[in-house]
Amino acid sequence: GAGVSQSPSNKVTEKGKDVELRCDPISGHTALYWYRQSLGQGLEFLIYFQGNSAPDKSGLPSDRFSAERTGGSVSTLTIQRTQQEDSAVYLCASSLGPRSLTEAFFGQGTRLTVV
Amino acid sequence: GQQLNQSPQSMFIQEGEDVSMNCTSSSIFNTWLWYKQDPGEGPVLLIALYKAGELTSNGRLTAQFGITRKDSFLNISASIPSDVGIYFCAGLYSSYKLIFGSGTRLLVRP
Numbered sequence: 001g002a003g004v005s006q007s008p009s010n011k012v013t014e015k016g017k018d019v020e021l022r023c024d025p026i027s028g029h030t031a032l033y034w035y036r037q038s039l040g041q042g043l044e045f046l047i048y049f050q051g052n053s054a055p056d057k058s059g060l061p062s063d064r065f066s067a068e069r070t071g072g073s074v075s076t077l078t079i080q081r082t083q084q085e086d087s088a089v090y091l092c093a094s095s096l097g098p099r100s101l102t103e104a105f106f107g108q109g110t111r112l113t114v115v
Numbered sequence: 116g117q118q119l120n121q122s123p124q125s126m127f128i129q130e131g132e133d134v135s136m137n138c139t140s141s142s143i144f145n146t147w148l149w150y151k152q153d154p155g156e157g158p159v160l161l162i163a164l165y166k167a168g169e170l171t172s173n174g175r176l177t178a179q180f181g182i183t184r185k186d187s188f189l190n191i192s193a194s195i196p197s198d199v200g201i202y203f204c205a206g207l208y209s210s211y212k213l214i215f216g217s218g219t220r221l222l223v224r225p
Contacts (some may be wrong), residue, residue, distance in 0.1 A: 004157070033211065042119070042203055042215030043158070056211060091157050099210045102148060106157025 002026075004094050004107035012113045013082055021077040021110045025094030032075050033104065034059075034067060037089040046090075049075060050098055082114045121204050121216030127224040128194045136202060136219040137188040144206030147180050147187040148213065152201045161202075162189070191221075199223055 005024040013019050025032050030051055035043040045059040049069045060066070064082075069075040079086055089111050095104035121138045128134055138147070146165050150158035162173050164180035164187060171178055177190045191198055204216040 009155075031211065035213075040217070042121075042205075042217045043213070044215070045212045048211040050211075059212075093157070101211055101213065102146060102160070102163050102207065104160075106159070108156050 004092055004105050006090075006092050006107035006110050008110060009108065010111045010113075012115060015084060015114055016081055018078065018080045019082055019112065021079075021090050021112070023075045023077070023092030023094075023107060025073060025075070025092070026105060027073075028096070029094035030072060030097050031095045031100060031104070032069060033093045033095075033101070034075070034077055035091045035093065036061075037091060037109070039088070043091060046077070079112075082112075084114045087112055087114045119204055119206060119214055119216035121219055123219055124217070125220040125222060127222050128198065129224045130195060132194050134191040134194050134198070134221065135188060136204075137186060138204030138216045139186040140206055140214075141185070142206075143184040144208070144214075145184065146207035147178075148205040148207065149176075149178050149187070149189045150203045150205060152203065152218075154200075158203055194221075196223055 007022045032049040034046040037043050047067050048056045051072045052069050064080045067077045089109040091109045093104040093106045119140050148163050149161045152158045162178040167184045168182045169180045175192045201218045201220050203218050205213040208214045
């Protein structure tokens, strides 16, 4: 597609349920990044993929968070047993390759609300 | 974790006014970036700064990379209504990780 696409745009879930957030990067972009934006805050790094590998998962807040990427394309961020503090906008970005983060494009984000 | 201090948190603008915001860090960054985020959208890169002391313009926007490499500022001249949004500074921590400021929200003065 023309840009980074994320789905769903909005997700309301009950505390304790699992959620999956999807990111479709720009075609041909091998690097993919997940960031989280809490209300009134800047973006916080979660995880980075180069191809299907995740060299750095250090930003994932807890073991309830996991992410995978298949076929060097679509990525899924999964949050298990959601908590209210997980409520945030989850943003995905992609770039051509490693060391091209300054040329990354962001998706519109998934707004997650845990009630 | 590392944080960037961005100020002001918010400001009202009147059409035609110049606007200034800045970002400081306790750590050195070799690349500073400025983004704008519109409601319901992801951040869009405005300006990238790669060299200490560098002054870079993009239309009505001008940004500077501080000589100490610990700060940066963004100026918007002759603001227009579509400048409304949230502006973020970011420092390039590694080849794949950005550290963001908490944002400056630009609002139109009623």
